[in-house]
Amino acid sequence: MKITIGIKKDLKKFFSKIKKKKLYLHEPFFFGNEKKYLNKCINRNAVASNGNFHIKFENAIKKFTGAKYCVLLCNGTSALHIGLQVLGVGKNDEVLIPNVNYIASATAALYLNAVPNFVSIDEKSLGINVVKLKKFLEKNTIIKKKGLYNKKTKKFIKAIIPLHLFGYPCQIDEIIKLAKIYKLKVLEDAAEGFGTLFKKRHVGTFGNAGVLSFNGNKIITTAGGGALITNDKKLALEAKRLANVSKINHPWKMSFSAKGYNYRMPNLNAALGLAQIENIKKVLKYKKVIYRNYKKIFFNNKYFSLYKGIKNSNPNHWLITILLNKKYIKYRDYIIKFLISININVRPVWDPMTKISYLKKYPSMKSDNSIVVTQKIINLPSSVYLYKFFK
Ligand SMILES: Cc1ncc(COP(=O)(O)O)c(C=O)c1O
Numbered sequence: 001m002k003i004t005i006g007i008k009k010d011l012k013k014f015f016s017k018i019k020k021k022k023l024y025l026h027e028p029f030f031f032g033n034e035k036k037y038l039n040k041c042i043n044r045n046a047v048a049s050n051g052n053f054h055i056k057f058e059n060a061i062k063k064f065t066g067a068k069y070c071v072l073l074c075n076g077t078s079a080l081h082i083g084l085q086v087l088g089v090g091k092n093d094e095v096l097i098p099n100v101n102y103i104a105s106a107t108a109a110l111y112l113n114a115v116p117n118f119v120s121i122d123e124k125s126l127g128i129n130v131v132k133l134k135k136f137l138e139k140n141t142i143i144k145k146k147g148l149y150n151k152k153t154k155k156f157i158k159a160i161i162p163l164h165l166f167g168y169p170c171q172i173d174e175i176i177k178l179a180k181i182y183k184l185k186v187l188e189d190a191a192e193g194f195g196t197l198f199k200k201r202h203v204g205t206f207g208n209a210g211v212l213s214f215n216g217n218k219i220i221t222t223a224g225g226g227a228l229i230t231n232d233k234k235l236a237l238e239a240k241r242l243a244n245v246s247k248i249n250h251p252w253k254m255s256f257s258a259k260g261y262n263y264r265m266p267n268l269n270a271a272l273g274l275a276q277i278e279n280i281k282k283v284l285k286y287k288k289v290i291y292r293n294y295k296k297i298f299f300n301n302k303y304f305s306l307y308k309g310i311k312n313s314n315p316n317h318w319l320i321t322i323l324l325n326k327k328y329i330k331y332r333d334y335i336i337k338f339l340i341s342i343n344i345n346v347r348p349v350w351d352p353m354t355k356i357s358y359l360k361k362y363p364s365m366k367s368d369n370s371i372v373v374t375q376k377i378i379n380l381p382s383s384v385y386l387y388k389f390f391k
Pocket of ligand 1: 074077078101102104105189191192212213214215225226
């Protein structure tokens with residue numbers, strides 16, 4: 001097919017420099033103190049919650065992101081769960097969630113018996129469509145004493161979870177403005193955005209709290225892990241307590257104050273994280289080199305465009321992405337299958353939340369262009385080590 005021939009030619013040019021048989025989407029890199037720190041943990045018998053890598057990694061995250069507080073957790077999903085809970089989301093409360101999303105935001109709301117309400121995204125930011133959000137809030141809600149009331153569903157909307165998709169910032173400044181007017185709590189999903197800046201500020205620090213993920217496929221990894229970052233001391237302390245099964249703070253007494261969760265990050269994972277974060281500036285530089293090289297090859301391509309992000313953003317380029325031109329959407333699956341067959345691992349984005357069978361019953365925006373946007377997206381191999389081939 002003509003389109004695959006065109007794409008194959010471009011990609012071949014790009015990948016001809018790379019001496020690797022198979023390209024994965026995003027592989028972890030280990031070129032720092034990883035082994036040294038992991039050995040230290042094992043030699044000192046400090047693999048679980050004891051040991052000082054925990055504190056060191058937390059401090060490094062605070063310094064790098066500019067957040068005042070950081071709570072290390074076992075993954076990003078637990079950070080979303082605890083984050084919503086400390087922001088006061090509970091049974092029957094609605095949570096606004098972008099329709100193009102990983103499943104974790106919706107499930108975190110459901111863990112709390114809250115109700116996800118899916119909002120449209122726009123093609124420019126790949127995040128919440130601010131124009132549609134504003135119209136929705138103006139038309140469908142009233143600000144009452146108890147909070148923001150949804151006239152249609154007769155429920156209170158407590159929070160919004162803006163997402164910085166693939167490490168590219170959404171219109172977070174505009175979303176924060178609306179959240180302030182409509183008294184919404186903001187939990188930023190920056191799981192994919194470690195190292196991403198918007199208006200020179202780290203994503204995840206605009207809202208009441210932000211979520212980070214250090215899963216194996218992220219820009220830096222702790223194997224599995226995550227964090228909640230915030231500037232609010234009370235929120236941070238409450239999150240820490242919940243993540244530590246609400247154990248009372250006492251030198252030797254063993255008791256618990258309320259229902260909590262076992263969501264702490266073990267010291268071994270924090271050791272890995274510290275070694276990784278020590279190289280974050282280098283990694284971000286390498287990702288820019290990779291992005292620039294994709295840009296050179298795909299400049300003026302007639303089938304698709306390379307996603308570049310919105311104005312004022314400095315993305316981490318976690319997953320470098322192409323958007324097929326509308327005319328070629330119908331070839332998406334064909335292109336993906338073809339590239340995988342030649343060992344170039346690419347990926348479509350997740351199905352929109354409103355297409356997932358068990359989520360269909362929840363409220364969502366009516367005229368939603370998110371589905372068309374998702375059909376355009378293909379993520380390209382974006383592993384850090386690729387930079388070596390473009391030096
Ligand atoms: C956008 C987004 N949110 C949340 C998560 C959840 O993170 P984790 O896999 O660490 O639970 C992920 C990641 O994997 C993600 O991509």
